[in-house]
Amino acid sequence: MDSKVKSGKEILDDFFANISEIKNVDKGLADSLSNLYQQGKLSDTAVKNELSNLRDKDANKN
Amino acid sequence: MQTKIKKISITGLRGVQKTMELPLSEKSILLYGDNGTGKSSISDSVEWFFNDSVSHLSGSEIELKEAMRNANLNETEVASVEIDFSKAIFTSDKTLAYKKGKLVNDYSNKSTEFDEYIEKTKSENLILRYQFLTDFIDKTKGDKLKSLSDVIGFSEVNKTKDILKKAYNSIKSEIKNQNYEAQINTQKQIQIEKIGAAIGVDRNLFEIVNEIISPIKLGLEVKSFTDIDVVLNLLKAPRNTKELNELRFLESCKSTLTNLKGEIELLNSEYEKYYSEFKIIADDVQGIMQVFFAELLKAGSTVLEKYHKDETCPLCLQPKEKKELLIEIQKRLKEIEESSKKKAVYDLAKQTVTQFSTERIKRLDILRSDVHYNENNIEQIKKAIDNLAVKISLYEKAGNEKVTSGNKLSDAKDLKLKDTDFAIIDTLASKIGEIQTELTKDNNAVTYSNISAAKEAFQRIKKFEKEKRVLEDQRSSMELIYTEFVKRQKEGLENFISTFSGTINEYYQFMNPGEQFQELKIVTIGEEDELNGITIEYKYNENWVSPPQKYFSESHLNCFGLSFFLASVIAFNKENKFLFLDDVISSFDSNHRIRFANLLFEKFADYQIILLTHEIEWYQYVSQLAKRKSWLINEIKWNDADGTHLEDKPTDLREIIETNLAKGNVDILGNPIRKYLEHTLKDICANLEVKVSFRMNEQNEKRMPDELLNELKSKINKSSVELKAHIPIIDRIINSNILGNLLSHDNPFSPKLGDLKSFWTDLTDMEKLFYCQDTACKKPVLVKHYDTVKKRIRCGCDKTNYDWKS
Numbered sequence: 001m002d003s004k005v006k007s008g009k010e011i012l013d014d015f016f017a018n019i020s021e022i023k024n025v026d027k028g029l030a031d032s033l034s035n036l037y038q039q040g041k042l043s044d045t046a047v048k049n050e051l052s053n054l055r056d057k058d059a060n061k062n
Numbered sequence: 063m064q065t066k067i068k069k070i071s072i073t074g075l076r077g078v079q080k081t082m083e084l085p086l087s088e089k090s091i092l093l094y095g096d097n098g099t100g101k102s103s104i105s106d107s108v109e110w111f112f113n114d115s116v117s118h119l120s121g122s123e124i125e126l127k128e129a130m131r132n133a134n135l136n137e138t139e140v141a142s143v144e145i146d147f148s149k150a151i152f153t154s155d156k157t158l159a160y161k162k163g164k165l166v167n168d169y170s171n172k173s174t175e176f177d178e179y180i181e182k183t184k185s186e187n188l189i190l191r192y193q194f195l196t197d198f199i200d201k202t203k204g205d206k207l208k209s210l211s212d213v214i215g216f217s218e219v220n221k222t223k224d225i226l227k228k229a230y231n232s233i234k235s236e237i238k239n240q241n242y243e244a245q246i247n248t249q250k251q252i253q254i255e256k257i258g259a260a261i262g263v264d265r266n267l268f269e270i271v272n273e274i275i276s277p278i279k280l281g282l283e284v285k286s287f288t289d290i291d292v293v294l295n296l297l298k299a300p301r302n303t304k305e306l307n308e309l310r311f312l313e314s315c316k317s318t319l320t321n322l323k324g325e326i327e328l329l330n331s332e333y334e335k336y337y338s339e340f341k342i343i344a345d346d347v348q349g350i351m352q353v354f355f356a357e358l359l360k361a362g363s364t365v366l367e368k369y370h371k372d373e374t375c376p377l378c379l380q381p382k383e384k385k386e387l388l389i390e391i392q393k394r395l396k397e398i399e400e401s402s403k404k405k406a407v408y409d410l411a412k413q414t415v416t417q418f419s420t421e422r423i424k425r426l427d428i429l430r431s432d433v434h435y436n437e438n439n440i441e442q443i444k445k446a447i448d449n450l451a452v453k454i455s456l457y458e459k460a461g462n463e464k465v466t467s468g469n470k471l472s473d474a475k476d477l478k479l480k481d482t483d484f485a486i487i488d489t490l491a492s493k494i495g496e497i498q499t500e501l502t503k504d505n506n507a508v509t510y511s512n513i514s515a516a517k518e519a520f521q522r523i524k525k526f527e528k529e530k531r532v533l534e535d536q537r538s539s540m541e542l543i544y545t546e547f548v549k550r551q552k553e554g555l556e557n558f559i560s561t562f563s564g565t566i567n568e569y570y571q572f573m574n575p576g577e578q579f580q581e582l583k584i585v586t587i588g589e590e591d592e593l594n595g596i597t598i599e600y601k602y603n604e605n606w607v608s609p610p611q612k613y614f615s616e617s618h619l620n621c622f623g624l625s626f627f628l629a630s631v632i633a634f635n636k637e638n639k640f641l642f643l644d645d646v647i648s649s650f651d652s653n654h655r656i657r658f659a660n661l662l663f664e665k666f667a668d669y670q671i672i673l674l675t676h677e678i679e680w681y682q683y684v685s686q687l688a689k690r691k692s693w694l695i696n697e698i699k700w701n702d703a704d705g706t707h708l709e710d711k712p713t714d715l716r717e718i719i720e721t722n723l724a725k726g727n728v729d730i731l732g733n734p735i736r737k738y739l740e741h742t743l744k745d746i747c748a749n750l751e752v753k754v755s756f757r758m759n760e761q762n763e764k765r766m767p768d769e770l771l772n773e774l775k776s777k778i779n780k781s782s783v784e785l786k787a788h789i790p791i792i793d794r795i796i797n798s799n800i801l802g803n804l805l806s807h808d809n810p811f812s813p814k815l816g817d818l819k820s821f822w823t824d825l826t827d828m829e830k831l832f833y834c835q836d837t838a839c840k841k842p843v844l845v846k847h848y849d850t851v852k853k854r855i856r857c858g859c860d861k862t863n864y865d866w867k868s
Contacts (some may be wrong), residue, residue: 005634006557006558007186007634008216008218008554010185012218014550023542025539025542029539029540042222043225044225044228047228047229051232051233054536055529055533058528059529
């Protein structure tokens, strides 16, 4: 456990800065969530749309 | 060095219609404002200044920028909040104005230092509101976690957790909706029919195709899908193209309908679930009323907290205390919680039925948009598919039915999809058989049809497998992300709790001295990486006790929430040395209120505190302590012209009066002079212990100047010969026609300038009698300073004194 006492914002900043390092997590998805957070656009609808876009991109890949 | 605030100036934001200035000079301030005066305009404006959001105004139904601007501003007016900091480089105003029809906000300070300061401040806890504490007290264990997080500034963490969870659930429900296993099985079935085996690897498909075409001797070896297309082109003779296309279409129909038939049980059972949940809610009228009444109650609560200014019920307009109404609403919402849980189950069942039926209709629509669909020879097939689409659309329609409409859902047994709805599959099979028999006359055509169908089935399987894999990967990633997030949230909370448990306990014990609740601690609930809630444990008579409600009163819980917030101020606030406490003692009993005030004065003496309250008794108590600690004290008022504004202080009033007397602005002088007279008389009477008839509570404050003047005269007559000689000054005020005009509510204020000037001179002359005129003193003459030897009362420096009979 990280022993530093973090504020709510620090918890979120740290989490999204390192989200792509979570073991076995798709990097594209992690980066998308991180971008939404950095832009202050993390919402139910934005995440749902982003997941759908990522699936479409994957489906179009051979 | 942390910064404090020198001045806050708010224009056109929230309740403030004009400009409200709060000159603080880095000092703490106690602000009293009755309910409905718009006290929270101050904390809302400051929160918006730093965060671009206001916690209690967040929600999809509220457009923040619109909500921030005072409703009476016109489009050309600029709303703003300006904060002057002790660190001048951070001073800035933030404006909110219409630009090209859109509300835009902007800081005047464009420096990098300011940007960094704002960014760092977002991690700090500067404002505690009444709602956060009451939420914390009222909630169940799980929700307590959320509201405690709000108290210590973790609310965004909670919101993010909800977003991640919803995203994870939406992927899970999409996987269920698509039912990939069934779709893949149908395609495998087609492969078995056409080429005698279900093929999962393209190499195996190419081998089988090579075996099939070997007798035809095309002189080709298939190694890719392009090779298959070459083979199909070679096999496709012009004379049977029509039959082959028809065969392809009929086989598509058969595979779609076969797949759908395989889902009958799933669709029917999902509808049955929905039907029964719908019935549970629809049959329980009280339940429906409660669930939907909750929305009204929540809206009512918002109206009461933000818009309704009177102490009345906003619906029936009967007199009712706002605080009491809010407590009742919270109580009723809690009772409705169980019904809300039922509704959540119902909502999920409704969503599943709607999604399932919409997706299946979409699959039938693909067939219905095929060029062969409108051909004459398939009327029967067309009719069957249309009927099926109609039947499934009844599920869809039922899924869209509102439980409040009063309509009943069709019985599950009436809507049920049955095997007989798919009888057309037999017709399709025989029609396919007929074409195939016809095609057997042409060996190449049969080969074409088999290879083509097997290839399409193979590609569909690959497509479904890919879609499924992508969704499963997303589900798995989102699950890992969510689990990790909860772990970090739990760590964050536990770190805070373990590091600051001593501080929390210290503040709590300070407010509850000598009580038997010892070693107070908070405990997170949930194994390993789960975080289901929190509960509070403490030692009571040497035994560990949990949950706190067992012995805790509302005041105890309130103390606990406040202790958490204050500990979070110590933990997180590195840039700022000020904090706003907005009506945070409303759930306290009187003992805890006093101890809370003492805690602030003792433990947070080096902080600049902006303390807002609507509790008059507490305000009166705290103002005594605050005066001794050199706090500023003021009152917040509301009127139609200015909206929320500060009560004018006598020094300000004096300046206003003298400036306007000099300018001859008679019309606007009535109110300032009346207020000045009232304030001065109350102060003199309090200092000389003038007694007036008893009145209850705040009515005691409402004394008319003529009553005070007469009682003051009477006291002087009884107590001081020297002062008695000055009574003509007081008499001039009493007998002035200006006084009558000031006190009359029936006549407009229209005195002559000369009369006003004389009245003001009399008033200031009277003032000079009771306040030392030595510039170094300026203190009032007080009975408290009675010299028992000389039998005289005096001011602070003793230069002004009078004989006095005690």
